[in-house]
Amino acid sequence: MNVIETIGLGKRYGRTWALRECTVAIPAGHVAALAGPNGAGKTTLLNLAVGLAAPSAGGVTVLGGRPPGSPAALDGIAFVAQDTPLYKNLSAADMLHLTRNLSRRFDQPYAQDRLGELGIPLKRKTGRLSGGQRAQLALTLALALRPRLLVLDEPVAMLDPVARHDFMATVLTAAAADGVSVVLSSHVLADLERVAGYLILLSRGRVQVAGEIEDLLATHRVLTGPAAEAGSYAGRPVVHAGRAGAQAHLLVRATADDPVPPGWAARPVGLEELALAYLREPGAAAPAAPPRTPESETEVTR
């Protein structure tokens, strides 16, 4: 099952396309990272998936073929928006009560226990909580909904490193222990390497790379060799060529079994390096999207 599946999805605000020709399928059971520079369309894609926005083109379904915003989709998806907006004049306890009232499932004991563990006072107004506490409260509210999919939009952008670490640890626990699928967006690539198992790289409103991080890392290598010969390398597709003095670094699509040309050295690539290489080459196509069968496509567009 795909938790989010889009076909030719596009969203236009006025005359600007925030997202264009986005075709991606995010399978369930992953912590999927949506990465890309600011303005790449990450928030737009997530807003479309949770039903806050309506597509201008194409289609999107969630939780295995459901329209976003439909009752079943609302019940199954918990969303933590950018900057974790909460009602500032309500106390944490009131936020719990509000969320419980407006949703079909709400695990009140879990939420209270977790806030207790985190030391977030229930009586305090959310406007007087620290940024980290607010983010944790928003995450607790989302997890207490017992969702099948947790969508987080730039959840840690405003947090200090400790709060960031704690937040991500909670997300990972939920994903591992309760089998919650997670889709989170971030423009901080370093954050993602530790937590994500699936990567979608968005650039200028288009999907560049989509695939399991393990596979992506296994199918890309960095070749280092003399800069003078960089242009003549023709063994495997080059994603990005970088120079450092007399040395050239090429990110190529190759596995560990592929032969290395004489005079060149090959080494595995890190996630951040891979993502940066693609982002520097917006024209580079995404080879890693798994080929989908015609049936699955017709099912989505239906």
Add this chain to the structure above:
Amino acid sequence: MTALTVPARPEQAASPRPLPWRRMAWVTWRQHRVALAGVAALLGAWAVYLWIAGLQAHHAYAAVTGCQPTSSPACADMLNNFTLTVGDFNFAYGDKALAASVMLQTVPALIGAFIGAPVLARELETGTFRCTWTLGFGRWRWAVAKLVPLAVTVAAAAGVTSLVFSWYVQPFFSDGNNSPFTPELFDLRWVTFAAWTLAAFAIGALAGMLTRRVVPAIVATLAAYTGLALTAGLYLRWHYATPLVTSNPNVPSSAWIVRQWWTKGGRFAFPGQPSQQLLTQLCPPSSVAPGKVQGLTPTQCLVQHGYTQWTSYQPVSRFWPFQWIEGGWLLALSVLLIAATIWLVRRRAA
């Protein structure tokens, strides 16, 4: 690879029942109780003041009507005193009741601007709509459950206040010397005040949805409400029914005079009141024509010169139909505006 244990298909087939409306009741109350308490305090204080002032007016009026014998100088003096110092809305501008009415005029605008406009604008401005619109209750039902109870509550509170006010000013209209159509008072009494308050709230809610910011929404609400109220008072209201036309110069003072004009020999002469120039020419104040009584009123003088005064007016019997007509179209407008707001919530792109 699928780590989920919940099967997708069976759940999808059975569309879940919507969450009960009462779930939102607590949310609406919790989020707006301060504003509603403000409305209750403001209008409650007003109602108490109007009630005390009303008691005084009713006592004074009872003393006048109970005065025996009616023709005695003491009674005439008392009646004169009552009508002139308390009763005459059109001229006694220092009057308490008139001041109260002016203050009351601002209430719908304030409710529209400070209750109606922020309801959605604040959610959109602070981003909190992203919390609630993605929950299982559903966003358009959320909007319904917020707007409808608030609209009903503010309209009911305004209605109660205007009942007290209507009772207060009742004596001034009992003798038939004042027109209940007086623009300062017509929309403060009985049905119309609640309807105007409801309309102001609905304007505010829609303005908030359209502007998505609290301050612009407040400004837009005040502008739109004032424009609508002025348009209704100055241009719309007298069109509710075709005015009666009479050439009888003694139109009862309880009637609402829409227009006056003069004709001579079946032809239109001039509108409104005769000019000073015409009066001096036809009826010089010093002229004492032989066989005529001195001291004709200008009207009588003009009538003698072959002029006829025409008056189009709304008789006092149309007060209640006009109340219902104004209340009706305002209710319809409010329902339309709230429905439009909910439709926008439903289709709005974040």
